[in-house]
Amino acid sequence: MRPFLLAQVSDPHVTAPGTLCRGVDTIAMLRGCVAQLTSMPPRPDAVAITGDLTDSGREEQYAMLRELLAPFDVQLYLIPGNHDDRDVLRAAFGDRAYLRQSPRFIQYAIEDHALRIVALDTVMGESGGELCEARLEWLDRTLAAAPERATVVLMHHPPFRTFVAGLDASALRDPEPFAAVIARHPQVEAILCGHVHRPIEVRFAGTRASTSPSCAHQIALDLTPGAPLRALMEPPAYRLHAYSAEAGLVSHTVYVGEFAAPRASR
Numbered sequence: 001m002r003p004f005l006l007a008q009v010s011d012p013h014v015t016a017p018g019t020l021c022r023g024v025d026t027i028a029m030l031r032g033c034v035a036q037l038t039s040m041p042p043r044p045d046a047v048a049i050t051g052d053l054t055d056s057g058r059e060e061q062y063a064m065l066r067e068l069l070a071p072f073d074v075q076l077y078l079i080p081g082n083h084d085d086r087d088v089l090r091a092a093f094g095d096r097a098y099l100r101q102s103p104r105f106i107q108y109a110i111e112d113h114a115l116r117i118v119a120l121d122t123v124m125g126e127s128g129g130e131l132c133e134a135r136l137e138w139l140d141r142t143l144a145a146a147p148e149r150a151t152v153v154l155m156h157h158p159p160f161r162t163f164v165a166g167l168d169a170s171a172l173r174d175p176e177p178f179a180a181v182i183a184r185h186p187q188v189e190a191i192l193c194g195h196v197h198r199p200i201e202v203r204f205a206g207t208r209a210s211t212s213p214s215c216a217h218q219i220a221l222d223l224t225p226g227a228p229l230r231a232l233m234e235p236p237a238y239r240l241h242a243y244s245a246e247a248g249l250v251s252h253t254v255y256v257g258e259f260a261a262p263r264a265s266r
Contacts, residue, residue: 003243005043005045006045007046007048008049008050008192008239009047009215010050010051010238010239011081012054013214013217014026014065014068015061017060030065030068030215030216032236034068036256045075047074047076047077048076048078048079048119050194050212051079052081052082053080053081054083057085059091062093063092077119079107079119079156082128082129082170086106086121086123090106098119102121105121109146115150119153119154120139120153121135122135122157122172127169128157128169128173129170129173140181143185143188148187152192153188157195158171159172159178162200163223164221164222164223164227166219178205179205180205189207190209191207192209193209193211194211197213198218198219199237212237212238212239213234213239214237215237218232219231236255236256236257237254237255238253239252240253
């Protein structure tokens with residue numbers, strides 16, 4: 001029996017038709033990512049996009065996003081990033097009832113799969129992330145409601161240091177209360193984040209946390225203290241998380257595009 005497959009796409013930064021995102025054709029890049037996901041064998045059972053769905057949260061950008069995502073015929077789960085607008089997102093995807101599970105924030109629990117999905121809203125209106133008391137209490141209650149079910153937590157801002165100065169300046173503020181909640185719920189298989197446009201893995205609060213690369217442009221890896229952020233065109237990528245009760249969660253990074261095979265040795 002094959003595992004449940006959850007594809008994690010992150011930070012597409014979709015713009016309006018005919019425009020670029022700081023010189024990057026993010027529309028074309030998301031289109032290529034969707035085409036690869038819808039043709040891969042086996043196809044994922046669900047797709048989650050972990051924030052920065054658009055570049056500035058405008059209606060025309062969400063309309064473009066909806067058009068780009070239309071080829072998916074599997075369950076699609078969206079969470080906002082700091083470049084998104086909650087109200088405009090809800091209006092653009094009004095047929096997605098899960099976006100209205102929480103009246104103030106876009107956070108929800110999905111019970112339909114072998115792996116429970118709990119999505120958390122970390123947006124505070126600026127580049128950095130925040131979890132207020134209300135959001136932390138919601139997370140604690142939601143995780144406590146299904147202690148026997150293997151769960152992943154989706155969130156945009158990572159709750160850990162990356163040692164990339166510019167990224168850490170915009171990470172989740174005050175992650176200790178969040179870590180205390182996660183530590184109380186050992187069924188959490190992983191915390192899946194976006195925001196930083198790089199693949200990063202770390203142990204966190206008794207489980208593991210990771211970030212996904214962007215399906216568009218990436219951020220340069222520079223661990224020099226105080227170094228400025230630089231975008232670069234490393235290959236776009238997404239994450240593919242395979243879950244079974246026997247193996248737990250196994251995560252892969254998948255690059256978008258065609259790559260030449262090595263020549264056969266003589």
